[in-house]
Amino acid sequence: MTRVQWSDYDAVLFDLDGVVTPTAEVHMRAWAEMFNAFLKEYDGPGDTAPYDDSDYFAHVDGKPRYDGVRDFLTSRGIPAPQDLVVELGDRKNDAFNDVLARDGVTAYPGSVLLLDHLRDLGMPLAVVSSSVNAPAVLAAAGLADRFKTVVSGAVATELGLPGKPAPDTFLHAAEVLGATAATSVVLEDAVSGVRAGAAGGFVLVVGVDRGVGAATLTEAGATIVVTDLAELVPTGDAA
Numbered sequence: 001m002t003r004v005q006w007s008d009y010d011a012v013l014f015d016l017d018g019v020v021t022p023t024a025e026v027h028m029r030a031w032a033e034m035f036n037a038f039l040k041e042y043d044g045p046g047d048t049a050p051y052d053d054s055d056y057f058a059h060v061d062g063k064p065r066y067d068g069v070r071d072f073l074t075s076r077g078i079p080a081p082q083d084l085v086v087e088l089g090d091r092k093n094d095a096f097n098d099v100l101a102r103d104g105v106t107a108y109p110g111s112v113l114l115l116d117h118l119r120d121l122g123m124p125l126a127v128v129s130s131s132v133n134a135p136a137v138l139a140a141a142g143l144a145d146r147f148k149t150v151v152s153g154a155v156a157t158e159l160g161l162p163g164k165p166a167p168d169t170f171l172h173a174a175e176v177l178g179a180t181a182a183t184s185v186v187l188e189d190a191v192s193g194v195r196a197g198a199a200g201g202f203v204l205v206v207g208v209d210r211g212v213g214a215a216t217l218t219e220a221g222a223t224i225v226v227t228d229l230a231e232l233v234p235t236g237d238a239a
């Protein structure tokens, strides 16, 4: 049991994919499908070895869509002109939306327990996600009414805020909730997101280990690491 004294804080900022819903897996599969199809047919400079999960965690995870495409291609020495970046990103987005429409979304039960607990406390909550699909995923999971604000990839673009690993989207969400980094908690599963929380000076950055590894999250700046958000619910509530 990892104890967090929730009443010490003014706001809680949740990443979505991989923290509230298991959709990081869906993103991962869609990226792998798209990049491997591209690498197979690509015939130009750079390394075309198959794309795997280590590429995802190192270059794509948690970042805005086109930043992920660009950073992966660049890591392989493959030129990344904007039209190619957009084409590949959109191909991946179609694959993601196909799965969402076909399978729906069920939130992690432990995450719902924590959301229930924080609702009982009257804690202001936000989702801060790089994904343009965040509102659709929240609606599909039946959780849209749990959050006072959703800072999605679309909101960041509209406001001109740089995406994770920059801290700006988290700082904006804290401000919307009437809080500051000194009084807000960030929950993140991606290295880029943990880095964003740490760079923003958030007083508590909870790393959620869904496969990246506790040591990697700690190194990126996580204050504590859990594997399930139920670990953050006081025992009486979790029983």
Ligand SMILES: O=P(O)(O)OC[C@H]1O[C@@H](O)[C@H](O)[C@@H](O)[C@@H]1O
Pocket: 016, 017, 018, 024, 027, 028, 060, 061, 062, 063, 064, 065, 068, 093, 096, 129, 130, 131, 132, 133, 134, 153, 190
């Ligand atoms: O392409 P979208 O849905 O706007 O999302 C971009 C990113 O959104 C993040 O939430 C995911 O963790 C990433 O893996 C994903 O690539």
